[in-house]
Amino acid sequence: MSKIFRTSMFLFVALSVALAACGAPATEAAPATEAAPVTEAAAEAAPEDPMAMYAPDAVEGDVITAGSSTVFPVTERMAELFQQEGFAGSVTVDSIGTGAGFERFCVAGESDISNASRPIKDSEVEQCQAIGREPLEFRVATDALAVVVSAENDFVTNLTIEQIGQIYSGEITTWDQVDPSFPAETIQIYSPGSDSGTFDYFVEAVMEDHGGEEALLAREGAQYSEDDNVLVQGVVGSPYAIGYFGYAYYVENTDTLKALNVEGVEPNQEDVDNGTYPLARPLYIYSTAAIMQEKPQVAAFIYFYLTNLEDNIIDVGYFPAPAAEFEQALKNWELGVGK
Amino acid sequence: MEENIKSQPMEPQIFRQFDLKKKFRIGEFLIQGSLFLTGILSIFVTLAIVYELGKEALLFFVDPDVTLVKFFTTTRWQPGIGQYGIVALVSATLTTSFIAILISLPLGLASAIYLSEYASPKARGILKPVLEILAGIPTVVYGYFALLFVTPILKLFFSGNQLQTYNMLSAGLVMGIMILPLIASMSEDSLSAVPRALREGAYAMGATKLETSTQVVLPAALSGIGAAVIIGISRAVGETMIVAVAAGAGPNFSFNPLDAAETMTGHIARISGGDLSYNTIDYTSLFAIALMLFLVTLVLNLISQWVVNKFREQYE
Numbered sequence: 223m224s225k226i227f228r229t230s231m232f233l234f235v236a237l238s239v240a241l242a243a244c245g246a247p248a249t250e251a252a253p254a255t256e257a258a259p260v261t262e263a264a265a266e267a268a269p270e271d272p273m274a275m276y277a278p279d280a281v282e283g284d285v286i287t288a289g290s291s292t293v294f295p296v297t298e299r300m301a302e303l304f305q306q307e308g309f310a311g312s313v314t315v316d317s318i319g320t321g322a323g324f325e326r327f328c329v330a331g332e333s334d335i336s337n338a339s340r341p342i343k344d345s346e347v348e349q350c351q352a353i354g355r356e357p358l359e360f361r362v363a364t365d366a367l368a369v370v371v372s373a374e375n376d377f378v379t380n381l382t383i384e385q386i387g388q389i390y391s392g393e394i395t396t397w398d399q400v401d402p403s404f405p406a407e408t409i410q411i412y413s414p415g416s417d418s419g420t421f422d423y424f425v426e427a428v429m430e431d432h433g434g435e436e437a438l439l440a441r442e443g444a445q446y447s448e449d450d451n452v453l454v455q456g457v458v459g460s461p462y463a464i465g466y467f468g469y470a471y472y473v474e475n476t477d478t479l480k481a482l483n484v485e486g487v488e489p490n491q492e493d494v495d496n497g498t499y500p501l502a503r504p505l506y507i508y509s510t511a512a513i514m515q516e517k518p519q520v521a522a523f524i525y526f527y528l529t530n531l532e533d534n535i536i537d538v539g540y541f542p543a544p545a546a547e548f549e550q551a552l553k554n555w556e557l558g559v560g561k
Numbered sequence: 562m563e564e565n566i567k568s569q570p571m572e573p574q575i576f577r578q579f580d581l582k583k584k585f586r587i588g589e590f591l592i593q594g595s596l597f598l599t600g601i602l603s604i605f606v607t608l609a610i611v612y613e614l615g616k617e618a619l620l621f622f623v624d625p626d627v628t629l630v631k632f633f634t635t636t637r638w639q640p641g642i643g644q645y646g647i648v649a650l651v652s653a654t655l656t657t658s659f660i661a662i663l664i665s666l667p668l669g670l671a672s673a674i675y676l677s678e679y680a681s682p683k684a685r686g687i688l689k690p691v692l693e694i695l696a697g698i699p700t701v702v703y704g705y706f707a708l709l710f711v712t713p714i715l716k717l718f719f720s721g722n723q724l725q726t727y728n729m730l731s732a733g734l735v736m737g738i739m740i741l742p743l744i745a746s747m748s749e750d751s752l753s754a755v756p757r758a759l760r761e762g763a764y765a766m767g768a769t770k771l772e773t774s775t776q777v778v779l780p781a782a783l784s785g786i787g788a789a790v791i792i793g794i795s796r797a798v799g800e801t802m803i804v805a806v807a808a809g810a811g812p813n814f815s816f817n818p819l820d821a822a823e824t825m826t827g828h829i830a831r832i833s834g835g836d837l838s839y840n841t842i843d844y845t846s847l848f849a850i851a852l853m854l855f856l857v858t859l860v861l862n863l864i865s866q867w868v869v870n871k872f873r874e875q876y877e
Contacts, residue, residue: 407721407722408722410722410725410726415831415832416641435641435642436642439639439641439642440637440639440642440644443811443813443820443821444811445727445809445810445811445821446810446811446831447810447831448831448834449834452810455708455726456726456727456810458726459712459716459725459726459727460722460725460726462721462722463726
């Protein structure tokens with residue numbers, strides 16, 4: 223029996239190695255030469271569609287994106303659709319956090335597109351310029367930061383920003399300190415890690431008056447993870463746990479999680495759009511004009527991304543960007559490709 | 562007679578002298594050379610690992626904010642805000658490893674005694690491979706088993722908020738299950754290596770099978786079993802995915818198994834998951850932790866060697 227088992231294992235491992243070898247990364251294809259100019263007669267008969275060259279099946283090569291775990295679901299969705307529409311290359315979507323994404327984009331210069339859950343900082347722009355990149359901004363959506371507890375939590379429905387800050391800094395450690403009618407149980411804390419743009423935004427929006435990033439990282443008993451699913455699992459597991467992350471992850475777990483009102487405002491489309499929900503923030507992708515012109519597949523992907531947001535963004539769990547911002551993104555795209 | 566012998570004189574035999582000088586053969590040379598190279602490669606890899614660990618860890622320790630005293634005596638680990646007390650991570654590693662050995666040692670030893678002393682050859686032929694298949698399960702699977710199966714069961718035994726969703730207890734229990742086949746298999750090999758004569762002698766004195774197993778064979782195999790236990794501990798200390806998934810995601814100085822806490826290995830896995838900047842204290846701190854792990858397993862290996870030599874007995 224063990225001899226047959228070992229033989230099977232050996233064959234399996236050998237096969238796996240062979241398959242891994244077959245999966246060697248394809249070299250980047252040379253950019254397609256520009257189409258020959260049409261004759262005058264043909265031009266008159268059928269005017270050339272200026273956007274045809276940016277169709278998914280008309281471009282080749284790879285697209286490399288990296289950055290925010292919050293923007294990740296949007297970009298991943300667009301990447302899948304882009305490939306379904308005929309794109310032959312690969313779109314890499316690495317979820318490593320906004321700050322880390324900008325570093326890869328602006329310092330290492332390895333990625334074509336950087337996913338970000340906050341606007342690019344001046345220091346990051348300077349880093350980009352230092353390597354010859356001029357960041358081009360595309361607003362893609364609005365994220366509501368969801369502050370969540372387990373669905374089994376039957377006592378809390380609303381928290382003020384002040385209270386959230388006190389909880390995450392350790393000034394409040396048990397629920398009865400929030401409200402005397404709540405149970406006297408230790409609050410279990412879950413938070414994205416410091417590489418996450420969600421973390422950065424939370425520090426900026428909630429922790430400024432409560433010791434800032436230091437207090438959040440020094441919080442006794444807190445659990446941190448870049449993987450929002452780890453946070454979901456942790457909060458779901460106890461009625462006394464609290465966490466925060468992008469609205470997308472809340473939407474995927476509405477049967478087991480409960481999103482709290484913040485300052486009495488419920489996280490939904492209307493309150494995000496009219497600006498009354500206090501923990502809403504813009505989501506972006508960044509690229510550069512040089513990249514878009516040098517790699518048409520990047521320009522094609524960004525155009526596809528922007529024009530397919532409306533049909534997909536609610537499904538992914540975010541809110542559409544305001545119309546003015548969306549139009550600005552399209553203008554930036556035209557600026558990028560040089561039209 | 563004498564005349565006959567004399568009439569046949571012995572003619573001297575001249576034998577051609579063979580040249581016994583070693584003849585050079587290209588095939589043999591290549592084989593020996595490649596075998597030598599593979600041996601050297603193992604040593605080279607070990608030295609390369611030690612060099613890399615030492616180099617990066619040195620960058621951590623020469624940082625002005627880091628002192629050896631602080632490193633070994635403070636109980637908060639959060640490099641992002643200047644806290645460098647590795648005790649917070651060591652406490653979690655020790656707690657989970659202790660729970661693991663608490664589970665796997667009695668179960669492993671009992672399995673080994675059964676397989677070695679009680680099982681029929683047919684039963685042993687089936688059970689031992691099955692036990693060893695347990696060793697082939699990827700540890701990330703064990704991690705989710707701990708998080709999604711064991712933790713909910715444990716919550717039935719603890720009221721309210723006592724047991725956190727991420728806790729060292731479920732991670733430790735499942736880690737014990739993971740190293741169970743290792744201990745059982747090595748212990749069984751040690752028990753089987755004890756000469757038959759010792760058993761026969763015990764039976765001759767009227768001992769029962771249980772008495773023979775526990776009072777004669779087990780002490781005789783002590784050196785092998787000791788080595789198995791220490792290797793099991795070493796394996797538990799170095800285990801990464803089970804504790805990364807199930808034990809917790811925040812450094813926490815605690816020996817309470819019900820608490821969430823992050824082990825040395827789990828911390829390295831979590832922090833490496835982000836995109837660390839090279840040449841930051843966050844980055845070099847991972848190598849300091851790795852060096853600590855390396856030293857711990859090195860010490861355990863040395864103890865293992867000592868145990869084997871100390872308790873070894875010659876029976877034949």
